[in-house]
Amino acid sequence: MNKTDTQSMPSSLVDLFVSFTLLALQGFGGALAIAQRELVEKKRWLTPEEFAEEWAVAQLLPGPNVVNLSIIVGGRYFGLPGALAALAGMLTVPLMVLLLLALCYSRFGSHPGVIGALRGMSAVAAGLIAATGIKFIPALKAHPLGVAACAAFGIISFISVAILRLPVAYVLLGLGIAASTFTYRKLKP
């Protein structure tokens, strides 16, 4: 792997639990953007390439993506105990918050301010996710397929999901296998 001096890793199971708890609690609809910011830019547990790969795996397998991602990252550094610590971090505290909210929701859920605030937060979350995508683009300049082929794959993927509304899993499988096969041919054995 391309581990550089700036790469880091979680120091303990407690570190994993706390890190994923904080990550989960920030994830209002944009958990992926938060995960990219925290795991790649701040903590440097993953390179951007590793993050893209792990996220593709997390998305392709059944189960919630961010939960899968926590298991993959935790498992990579501490095996099964790490996966369980990250998973517990992802679920425990957010679950308690959720139960509290569920008790409040019946009283405040129809307040116009609350509805407006959720609208505003979802617009911001859309921006967070877009920025996460934009940040991958510079890395594509050095891609084995070349810029033109990357752009073609990108545009077809975008149209398939955003305009035609095909399921993400199909697009990842179909176009992902095609792009990986082309890349395979370009890579030296």
Next chain:
Amino acid sequence: MNDAIQLILQWNDWLALFLHMLSLSLLSVGGAITVAPAMHLYLVDQQSWLTDTQFNASIAIAQAAPGPNVLFIALLGWNVGINTGFLQNGLMGLAIAMTGMLLPSTTLTYQASRWLHANRERRWVRAFRQGMMPIIAALLLATSWIISSAHDELLHDWPLWAVTAVTAFIVWRTRIHLLWLLGAGAVLGWFGII
């Protein structure tokens, strides 16, 4: 309908709930929300363990709350338990539903990712890692587009699109903490500015 349900659940009902979640786990590619229609059919229409209102509110609250959306499964289980009239049954339902939903998918994810990591220097694993990159970038932009296009009245909703674009630019160019941006969006929305 808002009629409260008064349930009496036997151990075989708990087992049935567990097995139902277990059977849906490996089908939930793309997130647990993709199997929500199957859960609605079972919990609301067939078993009458939940009201329609309880089911929909569970999803809405989980999406509005911080944390992964899969926690709506926990709320479904919680509500099934609460419908018996006992708080401890709420916790029981929560634990049973979440365990059933997550056990198969997390086990598969763990095994698959360990295997991929152990074989990461192989040529086709490297090809997969790099080949996925352009598609992942495009999918993220597509996700953002889908969230935004729920606001499709341009005359009325253009401020939301502007907020999305400005947010994307700020996150791309600066290292500001993302919670500030979410907070700003919430404040603008609360006062009806966007």
